[in-house]
Amino acid sequence: MSTTEVSPEGLRASADQLAEMVDRTDALLQAFQQRLDAVDSPWGNDELGGVIAEVYQGAHAMVMNCYTSNLDTIDEYVERLDIVAFLFETADQDSKAAARALLDSQGWPQP
Template structure:
């Protein structure tokens, strides 16, 4: 694989940016939920209002579940980027240490 280069710092920067997006998304979703809840049940309590309310609640719950799942998935991606950065950094450190050991064994240290 010619030209392949990974910068752990860049991975960490991307992970931190994604962490920030996840946090802002969660805050925005919470504010949205508070705003929607503040409206109460404007459809009323008669037969038609009850049907509309049931439909609304089902759709609302499904939408919120999707939003929350997407936020969790983005959080998992951020965690993966952090893990990748740690892994690449550990590999680079191990390679440097082994090269130093080899240099010492060959009498170049």
């Protein structure tokens, strides 16, 4: 069986990597959208072209909404990982202080 080590530093490093991924993906989406915006409507201005445009625009909006929503969710995970790292570190420090206080109260030497 494999083991997994969790540390505040590891959690912060994971949060940083996720934040970088969100930034890169967001930049790619913006660049993609700019390229799409630069292209004229290829479906024309007649009735059939209008129907095609509506279908395309609806699908495009849905897909972009999904990407944006997913990036927002991952960004929330980044914030939570930072919080968990802080709480992990605080709990670790508190438990060490409590152990030291217990050793002191019993007159035992500090390790």
